Structure formats: C-alpha cells, structure tokens
Amino acid sequence: MKSTDVFFVSDRTGITAEALGSSLLSQFESVEFNKIHLSFIDTLDKAIDAVEQVNRASSKAGSPVLVFSTQINHEFRVMMSKSDCVFFDFFDTFISKMERSLELKSSHTAGRLHGLSHNSNYTDRISSINFALGSDDGLGAKSYENADLILIGVSRSGKTPSCLFMALQYGINAANYPLIEQDLDNTRLPESLQPYKHKLFGLTINPIRLQKIRDERRSNSNYASLKQCQNEVKRAEDLYHTNHIPFIDTTQTSIEEISAKIINKLSLR
Amino acid sequence: MKSTDVFFVSDRTGITAEALGSSLLSQFESVEFNKIHLSFIDTLDKAIDAVEQVNRASSKAGSPVLVFSTQINHEFRVMMSKSDCVFFDFFDTFISKMERSLELKSSHTAGRLHGLSHNSNYTDRISSINFALGSDDGLGAKSYENADLILIGVSRSGKTPSCLFMALQYGINAANYPLIEQDLDNTRLPESLQPYKHKLFGLTINPIRLQKIRDERRSNSNYASLKQCQNEVKRAEDLYHTNHIPFIDTTQTSIEEISAKIINKLSLR
Numbered sequence: 417m418k419s420t421d422v423f424f425v426s427d428r429t430g431i432t433a434e435a436l437g438s439s440l441l442s443q444f445e446s447v448e449f450n451k452i453h454l455s456f457i458d459t460l461d462k463a464i465d466a467v468e469q470v471n472r473a474s475s476k477a478g479s480p481v482l483v484f485s486t487q488i489n490h491e492f493r494v495m496m497s498k499s500d501c502v503f504f505d506f507f508d509t510f511i512s513k514m515e516r517s518l519e520l521k522s523s524h525t526a527g528r529l530h531g532l533s534h535n536s537n538y539t540d541r542i543s544s545i546n547f548a549l550g551s552d553d554g555l556g557a558k559s560y561e562n563a564d565l566i567l568i569g570v571s572r573s574g575k576t577p578s579c580l581f582m583a584l585q586y587g588i589n590a591a592n593y594p595l596i597e598q599d600l601d602n603t604r605l606p607e608s609l610q611p612y613k614h615k616l617f618g619l620t621i622n623p624i625r626l627q628k629i630r631d632e633r634r635s636n637s638n639y640a641s642l643k644q645c646q647n648e649v650k651r652a653e654d655l656y657h658t659n660h661i662p663f664i665d666t667t668q669t670s671i672e673e674i675s676a677k678i679i680n681k682l683s684l685r
Numbered sequence: 686m687k688s689t690d691v692f693f694v695s696d697r698t699g700i701t702a703e704a705l706g707s708s709l710l711s712q713f714e715s716v717e718f719n720k721i722h723l724s725f726i727d728t729l730d731k732a733i734d735a736v737e738q739v740n741r742a743s744s745k746a747g748s749p750v751l752v753f754s755t756q757i758n759h760e761f762r763v764m765m766s767k768s769d770c771v772f773f774d775f776f777d778t779f780i781s782k783m784e785r786s787l788e789l790k791s792s793h794t795a796g797r798l799h800g801l802s803h804n805s806n807y808t809d810r811i812s813s814i815n816f817a818l819g820s821d822d823g824l825g826a827k828s829y830e831n832a833d834l835i836l837i838g839v840s841r842s843g844k845t846p847s848c849l850f851m852a853l854q855y856g857i858n859a860a861n862y863p864l865i866e867q868d869l870d871n872t873r874l875p876e877s878l879q880p881y882k883h884k885l886f887g888l889t890i891n892p893i894r895l896q897k898i899r900d901e902r903r904s905n906s907n908y909a910s911l912k913q914c915q916n917e918v919k920r921a922e923d924l925y926h927t928n929h930i931p932f933i934d935t936t937q938t939s940i941e942e943i944s945a946k947i948i949n950k951l952s953l954r
Contacts, residue, residue: 428942435704436705436775444789447787456949480786486705504783509778510778514713517771522712523712523714542843549818549821577853580814584849671807672698673697675698676724
C-alpha cells in the first residue's frame with residue numbers, strides 16, 4: 417500500500433486543518449496516510465522547527481510530503497510554503513477572494529474562533545454539558561421543560577454520546593429518556609414524556625450490534641441476550657411508529673451524523 | 686454594521702464547511718454574518734432547493750451572498766457554483782492538486798469521514814466517553830491505570846468538559862481527580878495519584894471567574910465565596926508547582942484549546 421506523511425499545521429488547535437484535510441484524504445482510499453499534528457505553531461522557533469520536520473520527512477520519503485495549513489501568520493505561512501512539500505493553504509487560498517467580495521481587509525488574527533463550529537458561546541456549551549450530564553443522572557422529568565430536545569431509546573442505543581456531542585458542538589440542551597421494560601409493555605408514550613411530544617426523537621439500533629455492546633458491559637446476562645435485544649428494539653420501534661416520533665438508526669452512523677440529522681430534522685438551528 | 690448571509694452547504698453534516706468557513710469569517714470582525722446551514726444536500730430536489738434559497742437571499746440582499754461548500758457530488762456542486770453567489774469550494778479547490786500530487790484519482794465519495802477529526806474509530810470514542818463518565822462518577826483510582834491522562838483541579842475548574850471533549854474528539858481516555866480541601870492541606874500529592882505522576886495535568890482558573898461559576902450552582906455558600914475560591918486556587922497552584930505538574934489556566938481558553946494544548950504537552954498523538 418502506498419503510504420505518505422501528511423502534516424497538519426496551525427497557529428492554534430489544528431482542528432480545522434485536520435477536519436478539512438482528513439475529508440480530502442478520505443477521497444484516496446488506496447493510500448495510507450501517516451498524520452503528524454503540528455499545533456500551536458505560534459513562534460518563530462516553532463515555525464522553523466516545523467519547516468525542518470517537513471523537509472526531513474520529504475527527504476526521507478524521496479518526494480514532497482503533504483502539508484495542510486490553516487496558519488494565519490503571514491511570515492510563518494510563507495516559510496512553510498517554500499519548504500519541500502505540497503502545500504495546501506486553507507487560509508490564504510480563500511481570504512483574498514473574501515476580501516474582494518466583502519470589500520474589506522481581513523484582520524489576520526489567529527484564533528478568534530477555535531476551529532469547531534459553534535454559534536453558541538462557551539458558557540452555553542458548558543451549561544449544555546451540565547444539562548446533559550444532569551439528565552443522564554436521572555434528573556429526568558425535571559429537565560424536560562428546559563430541554564431543546566429529548567432523545568429516547570433502549571439502553572445502549574447511543575443516547576448519552578449524542579446528547580454530549582450536541583452540547584459540546586452546538587450548545588444544545590439535549591435530555592435523554594431510557595426506554596425500560598415497563599415503558600415497552602404497550603405502545604403508549606410514557607406519562608412523563610407526553611407533554612413534550614414535539615421534543616422527542618427516537619434512536620434505534622441493529623439488535624445484533626446492541627447485543628455485542630451490552631455483552632461487553634454485562635456478559636451472558638439476560639440484558640445482553642439477543643432475544644432481549646431484538647424484543648426491546650422491536651417494541652421501541654413500534655412505539656415510535658404508533659406515536660409518530662421521528663427516529664434514526666445509529667448502527668452505522670457516526671455521532672456527528674446522528675447529531676446533525678436530529679438537529680436538521682427538528683430545525684434546531 | 687454591515688451584514689450578510691452566509692450559507693454552509695454540504696452532502697453530509699456540514700461540520701467541516703462550518704469549521705473552515707467560520708475561521709475565515711472570524712477574520713472580518715466588522716461584519717455581522719447571518720449563518721444558514723444546508724446540511725445533507727444529497728438529492729437533486731434538495732440541491733435545487735438549496736440553489737433557490739441562495740438565489741433568493743442574494744436577490745433580497747441586492748448582492749451575491751457567500752456560500753462555503755464541501756459538497757462532493759459533481760452535479761450539485763456545479764449547480765451551486767452557477768447560482769448567484771460568491772462560491773468558496775472547499776472540495777474542488779484542493780482535490781485536483783491532491784490528485785496530481787498523489788498520482789491517483791479521488792473516489793468522489795461523500796461522507797467517508799464526517800468532518801470531525803478523529804484518528805480513532807467510533808468504538809474508541811464511545812468507550813472513551815464511558816471512561817470519562819465513569820471517572821466522573823467517582824470510579825477514581827480504579828480508572829487511573831487505564832487512563833491516558835488524569836486532569837486535576839478544584840471543583841468547577843473545567844475538568845469534566847475537557848475530559849469529554851478529549852474523548853469525543855480524539856478518543857482519549859481522560860480521567861479526572863477533583864482536588865478537595867483535604868488534598869490541599871499540604872503540597873504533597875494525594876496518595877492515589879502518586880503512581881501516575883507522569884499522567885497528571887492541572888487546571889487552574891481565575892478565582893473571580895470561579896466564584897461566579899460556583900455561585901450559579903450554590904448561591905451564597907461558603908463553597909462559592911471569593912475567599913474560598915482564592916484560597917483553593919492558590920493552594921492548587923502551589924501543589925502543581927511543588928510537584929512539577931504542568932497546568933493550564935482555563936479562564937479565557939476554549940475547551941478545544943485546553944484539550945489540544947494538553948494533548949500537545951503530553952505528546953498524546
């Protein structure tokens with residue numbers, strides 16, 4: 417398998433450089449990419465060191481390595497662009513076109529945003545994390561009033577990671593309600609959820625996958641038996657259908673996609 | 686204040702488009718950007734609708750709006766590029782240069798990665814989230830053995846959000862240890878942490894900010910008094926200094942930056 421070094425270079429966290437870089441790299445499945453992260457390159461010494469690392473890697477490989485950069489500092493960016501690499505400049509490539517379009521000069525300041533997308537501020541996100549953790553601890557009904565949405569699903573269907581991701585990424589207050597046996601005895605919505613039907617979103621999962629996940633937690637238990645998993649999943653889906661609750665299958669879906677799809681469906685942005 | 690509509694268009698979650706787009710927009714502080722998210726544009730109908738939304742916005746504004754796109758589907762991308770907008774193509778701009786450099790054709794497949802950077806796979810990240818939550822529930826010492834790092838700090842200094850972010854973003858097992866009164870009575874490291882000194886990273890925070898955060902939790906308590914906050918923070922910092930534990934001030938730092946700096950410092954990638 418062809419393999420090559422790839423550097424992600426940034427003044428700050430490098431999250432944006434890696435996000436776009438990795439998306440682009442994923443278009444070349446037949447190559448193995450060895451990823452090197454050069455974050456917080458914000459002094460001349462560090463910039464010189466970064467250029468040397470890149471030059472060494474290219475020299476060792478016998479051909480120029482790839483460099484994905486979100487570096488904003490002009491001097492450091494130029495240094496890297498002149499090194500022995502194929503340089504992908506995520507900043508400079510677009511900034512001049514933006515300046516022309518907006519008829520303004522850019523401020524060329526590093527780190528105003530930290531790469532991750534958030535229209536909500538820091539305090540909102542922290543408070544949403546605390547909200548998700550509180551809901552997870554069984555605060556339950558008390559939190560539904562203030563929830564932006566309530567995820568429902570059987571145990572281990574992916575509620576908690578999704579709630580946490582929505583909090584961290586978007587500052588959204590996502591509560592969760594675990595569907596237990598007695599909730600699934602009929603297709604009536606549990607009493608505490610009934611006032612919040614418009615906030616509900618269901619998760620489902622392939623029973624075989626669920627069985628594997630549960631087995632890692634409580635091996636050979638009834639809880640982790642395939643029969644139990646099949647039964648719970650089927651009844652949860654019946655509940656969603658009967659009550660017209662939108663739902664998503666988490667089996668093959670990343671946390672990012674689950675979250676983005678739910679937010680999209682409930683028009684939460 | 687000048688204001689303009691900005692569209693983020695993607696076949697998938699739109700997280701990458703927003704990450705890079707927002708970084709670029711943050712370079713123009715004097716403009717108010719009204720952000721519109723068009724995610725999961727993966728059918729002809731949705732693509733037509735997206736183009737119409739963009740055209741309407743430009744027509745209403747009297748000048749072309751901005752479109753940041755990570756769309757991979759060739760047909761939909763061309764449609765958008767011909768609409769009435771200033772088009773920033775995060776995919777096509779770089780992919781040809783990559784094809785030449787790698788001497789390969791790209792697969793033009795949407796959503797192999799979902800924007801967020803993760804060298805770790807889905808299962809790793811979920812398991813790291815469970816690890817962080819378990820550590821948070823006081824599993825404590827039991828979890829330190831398997832931890833990639835252990836965050837220490839006084840109550841509400843930012844340990845939990847940072848641990849969760851490192852789990853979600855990087856699949857890193859981050860445990861946390863809250864420094865309580867009795868830990869701070871002297872500058873000796875708490876017993877249970879001593880075998881893991883190389884894994885420790887400290888958090889500190891401005892006492893006035895800490896006081897505000899604590900006051901929201903337990904108003905007018907001794908816990909939330911400025912004197913108590915000053916005292917705890919000072920003694921925590923003494924502990925870090927005496928034991929040569931690296932630490933970071935979380936007061937003005939985003940969760941992304943805290944996490945990336947710690948990972949950088951402990952060389953965890």
